[in-house]
Amino acid sequence: MSKIRPIGIVHSPFKRKEDIDSKKYADSQGFDTVHGELEIFKEYEDGLKDVEGFSHLVVLFSFHKSKGYKLHTEPLLGGILRGVFATRSPNRPNPIGMTVVKMIERNGNRLKVSGIDMIEGTPILDIKPYTSRDQKSPIKLGWLEKKMNS
Amino acid sequence: MSKIRPIGIVHSPFKRKEDIDSKKYADSQGFDTVHGELEIFKEYEDGLKDVEGFSHLVVLFSFHKSKGYKLHTEPLLGGILRGVFATRSPNRPNPIGMTVVKMIERNGNRLKVSGIDMIEGTPILDIKPYTSRDQKSPIKLGWLEKKMNS
Numbered sequence: 001m002s003k004i005r006p007i008g009i010v011h012s013p014f015k016r017k018e019d020i021d022s023k024k025y026a027d028s029q030g031f032d033t034v035h036g037e038l039e040i041f042k043e044y045e046d047g048l049k050d051v052e053g054f055s056h057l058v059v060l061f062s063f064h065k066s067k068g069y070k071l072h073t074e075p076l077l078g079g080i081l082r083g084v085f086a087t088r089s090p091n092r093p094n095p096i097g098m099t100v101v102k103m104i105e106r107n108g109n110r111l112k113v114s115g116i117d118m119i120e121g122t123p124i125l126d127i128k129p130y131t132s133r134d135q136k137s138p139i140k141l142g143w144l145e146k147k148m149n150s
Numbered sequence: 151m152s153k154i155r156p157i158g159i160v161h162s163p164f165k166r167k168e169d170i171d172s173k174k175y176a177d178s179q180g181f182d183t184v185h186g187e188l189e190i191f192k193e194y195e196d197g198l199k200d201v202e203g204f205s206h207l208v209v210l211f212s213f214h215k216s217k218g219y220k221l222h223t224e225p226l227l228g229g230i231l232r233g234v235f236a237t238r239s240p241n242r243p244n245p246i247g248m249t250v251v252k253m254i255e256r257n258g259n260r261l262k263v264s265g266i267d268m269i270e271g272t273p274i275l276d277i278k279p280y281t282s283r284d285q286k287s288p289i290k291l292g293w294l295e296k297k298m299n300s
Contacts (some may be wrong), residue, residue: 054294129294132178135285
């Protein structure tokens with residue numbers, strides 16, 4: 001496939017992975033109060049036209065600190081080994097993350113958002129509007145069911 | 151970033167982009183009745199352990215037919231030019247798509263799913279469990295508000 005390259009970087013209060021309290025992952029609102037910025041490189045700024053109308057954005061990003069992967073992996077929330085595709089682990093065959101953030105304010109090429117669970121300097125690969133096609137309900141959470149509070 | 155390579159391919163009733171009725175995109179349930187399969191290559195099959203417990207999966211895939219992009223683009227649903235990051239157009243700086251599908255049944259390395267909006271042969275890059283952290287409500291749809299029925 002075409003070459004993948006960053007279109008921007010995440011500014012986050014989390015400077016390192018170790019700064020993130022893993023309990024947050026178990027709470028569906030755990031990151032809602034975490035604010036940060038999506039800085040889109042100037043050459044892509046024109047592509048941000050109209051994003052300010054959406055309340056939520058899908059952010060695709062590179063797990064740039066990830067080093068390799070195992071097909072069976074121990075989840076951050078603990079417990080027995082799970083298939084990597086049944087987890088959101090950063091260590092995956094293609095280390096691409098997906099997080100839905102809430103739009104607060106756009107200032108030119110910088111988007112103030114909440115819901116940040118990435119670390120400072122994370123390369124952004126794509127931004128997409130979150131739409132009603134992405135809202136699924138009711139859902140079943142498999143092994144996460146007992147780990148996560150909704 | 152690390153090299154991106156397919157972990158599987160999509161089997162879809164849509165053989166070409168032209169087979170998709172664009173009205174479906176305007177309906178949040180437009181693709182709910184579209185069934186297909188996610189075929190994960192044998193070497194990654196072990197990573198599918200536990201996915202069958204989840205009702206919905208996030209699928210990242212390559213827009214492999216996409217050729218280049220413009221920062222201002224005309225949406226499939228028509229109308230004036232929009233910033234590419236305010237659309238789900240396949241023609242984007244990093245041509246990676248994201249669709250949430252519903253899990254029906256797992257048979258080894260093949261996942262029967264519904265909600266398919268990709269074409270036959272689309273390279274799959276990643277599969278992740280859809281969790282309550284991905285459920286956002288209420289949402290605002292910006293320019294899509296008048297185009298889409300929820």
